[in-house]
């Protein structure tokens with residue numbers, strides 16, 4: 001042995017690794033990570049989208065970074081924080097309005113236009129696939145179309161863009177589709193609630209104090225789902241005295257066992273999964289019922305997030321006041337029925353699945369070869385049965401929390417923070433699992449979500465012996481791409497932010513523009529009409545730039561420049577703020593605090609940042 005012998009470091013001795021050793025090198029923070037962390041600290045987007053702008057007159061090109069616009073912290077902390085602040089501004093501005101927003105029909109937003117363009121491309125692709133008899137592809141495109149249409153509806157466009165396609169690839173002519181009458185015949189039973197004509201008024205009642213001063217308070221509300229079995233928790237009696245948990249012990253508030261089932265075997269994971277998937281519809285129905293019950297157009301803004309037991313619940317700011325008893329009564333009487341074929345027990349398992357019969361173009365039983373009922377056949381059977389029950393009924397739990405809040409109070413701001421607390425996290429990251437009990441609880445819920453049907457087209461229907469709508473050869477039960485099946489969502493797919501139409505009378509883009517105008521006003525920058533005209537008339541072309549393009553600097557260089565620009569901008573803003581101190585807030589700063597967000601300006605005065 002020629003290597004010098006040194007005493008070997010004993011594992012776990014807590015001794016610093018030898019300088020220059022591999023262990024010591026691994027301890028150093030990675031430079032790029034440190035750079036990204038600093039970018040996040042300064043609110044600089046860490047994964048900017050690069051666009052190339054070409055001036056068509058001079059041929060000069062410029063590479064411009066735009067913020068990625070992510071809403072989740074784990075993707076981009078800076079953009080997520082910005083999105084969160086924007087939502088908070090939106091909630092604040094709508095909450096205590098004393099006048100009607102009366103926005104009239106909005107023009108389509110940029111997001112909506114982008115979705116319509118995407119829908120157009122899919123329509124084009126579908127027609128081409130149909131011409132080429134690529135039925136697999138047609139089915140795939142149909143799925144994408146359904147998804148896009150869902151997104152369009154979620155973006156708040158009323159009605160549908162185009163009627164659905166009829167599939168002509170089934171060999172024989174399809175009977176003319178008749179609209180299913182089930183929705184009218186077997187309506188949601190009318191809950192036992194007052195029913196009034198809904199007045200278009202959206203602002204709350206005004207209260208006058210004996211001294212003549214008037215108050216127009218607002219509320220916040222928490223709606224929770226039902227119990228699926230006892231979970232560990234901190235309990236108190238009605239007199240505030242602590243009482244033991246269902247397991248007989250007293251838990252500390254930070255005990256990681258809190259929220260996990262006392263008896264995992266009897267915890268109803270199936271109902272928990274179905275409830276989570278259909279929770280948004282239940283919330284829609286709640287607002288519908290509440291408006292009818294109180295007779296005015298109640299407005300709300302809120303967020304859906306998981307509780308510690310991983311079931312979703314929702315916090316809402318409500319404009320105006322509704323008696324607490326009424327909020328509770330409506331919650332008790334509201335339910336959503338899912339009129340799908342029954343799916344209580346799987347008929348097949350992930351190891352023993354139905355088979356695709358190419359000749360019959362249908363999924364068949366693997367033993368008998370008999371085709372499974374199609375989606376339409378299953379629904380026909382449901383329609384024909386006068387005693388049919390819905391596949392699932394979602395209801396709220398008994399816990400309804402409601403509280404009055406006065407505009408401008410400390411409570412109001414704290415509540416907005418509370419409502420939006422988890423907005424930048426994916427559902428599963430809201431309460432990270434750190435113990436076996438938590439990990440097992442999460443896993444059992446996810447195993448159930450994996451096999452829960454998410455829509456009429458979900459591959460999981462095969463497990464329950466039914467061919468989903470638009471069935472095709474490539475369906476894989478347990479591997480449906482629907483969001484609710486992903487572990488990170490806990491079944492809360494898509495809509496985490498719920499804001500009613502006449503909330504602030506502004507779109508998110510309006511709020512963003514307000515914020516920019518405020519910063520510009522503070523900095524004394526005025527965009528003259530001339531500038532704008534010039535910008536609009538200059539013929540420019542935009543295209544996406546790839547990171548490998550020679551004119552795109554490395555990400556590190558772009559981040560460094562952006563951090564420097566941000567530091568300078570902050571200093572300018574701070575100086576402007578000091579100059580303006582005592583001069584009163586600028587005109588656009590209504591309902592804002594000194595911590596008002598700063599919006600990244602794209603270089604050379606362009607305003608494209610969406």
Ligand SMILES: [Zn+2]
Nearest residue numbers: 045068076079
């Ligand atoms: Zn970003």
Ligand SMILES: [Zn+2]
Nearest residue numbers: 232233245247
């Ligand atoms: Zn317990």
Ligand SMILES: [Zn+2]
Nearest residue numbers: 454458480482
């Ligand atoms: Zn699915």
